[in-house]
Structure formats: structure tokens, C-alpha cells
Amino acid sequence: MAKITRDMTIAQILNMDMATAQIFMESGMHCVGCPSSSGESLEQACAVHGLEIDPLMKKLNDHFTTEEIDMKKYECTVCGYVYDPAEGDPDNGVAAGTAWEAVPAEWVCPLCGAEKDMFEAV
Numbered sequence: 001m002a003k004i005t006r007d008m009t010i011a012q013i014l015n016m017d018m019a020t021a022q023i024f025m026e027s028g029m030h031c032v033g034c035p036s037s038s039g040e041s042l043e044q045a046c047a048v049h050g051l052e053i054d055p056l057m058k059k060l061n062d063h064f065t066t067e068e069i070d071m072k073k074y075e076c077t078v079c080g081y082v083y084d085p086a087e088g089d090p091d092n093g094v095a096a097g098t099a100w101e102a103v104p105a106e107w108v109c110p111l112c113g114a115e116k117d118m119f120e121a122v
């Protein structure tokens with residue numbers, strides 16, 4: 001399932017997973033951290049950097065496909081709440097299908113308010 005589309009901005013893709021910065025760099029896009037490039041769509045950024053968009057999109061999508069296989073559940077060590085990536089936590093802004101790694105760092109346990117580092121893989 002392709003998740004990355006050519007009209008997504010660099011910032012959006014980086015927000016999904018900071019590890020994609022590595023893919024951008026390997027592909028020759030060395031200024032992924034600069035504000036002007038992060039606001040560009042993937043297509044615009046490729047045009048600016050003279051890169052082919054299709055191989056880059058394939059790499060990015062391969063990256064996210066690999067991640068999707070690793071959809072482990074995480075349990076709150078404080079209260080026992082289990083985060084299931086298939087369900088996410090829509091009430092708190094985490095869409096269904098969000099891998100644990102992609103859950104925002106500021107997300108907390110919806111039952112007891114524990115932070116992400118209080119969770120363990122189950």
C-alpha cells in the first residue's frame with residue numbers, strides 16, 4: 001500500500017517518520033532540514049534538486065511498507081492499557097493504522113496519562 005504521494009510535503013513525510021531523512025539524504029536531497037525545502041511537495045523538491053521522483057517515492061514507500069509489518073502492540077506499564085496500531089487512538093488524534101514509532105512523542109496514555117516511554121512492547 002503506497003502511503004507517500006508526490007503532492008505530500010517533505011515536512012509531512014518527515015513527520016511520519018524522521019528516519020526518512022536518511023532516504024532523502026541518500027537520494028541527494030541534502031537540505032531536508034531547511035524550512036524552504038520542508039514546505040515543498042515531494043514533486044517540487046525533486047524538481048528543484050534535479051532528482052527523479054519515482055525511485056525516491058519507491059524507496060519511501062518501501063520504507064513505510066516494511067514498517068507496517070512491524071505493527072507491535074505496546075502496553076502501558078502503569079495501568080495496563082494496550083496501544084494497538086490497528087486501532088490507534090482516534091480520540092486523541094492518533095489515526096487507526098499508526099505504528100507505535102509514528103505515535104507523536106507528546107501522546108500520553110489515554111487512561112492514566114503516562115508518557116510513551118512508560119510503554120513496553122507486548
Ligand SMILES: [Zn+2]
Pocket residue numbers: 076077078079080081109110111112113114
Ligand atoms: Zn496507562
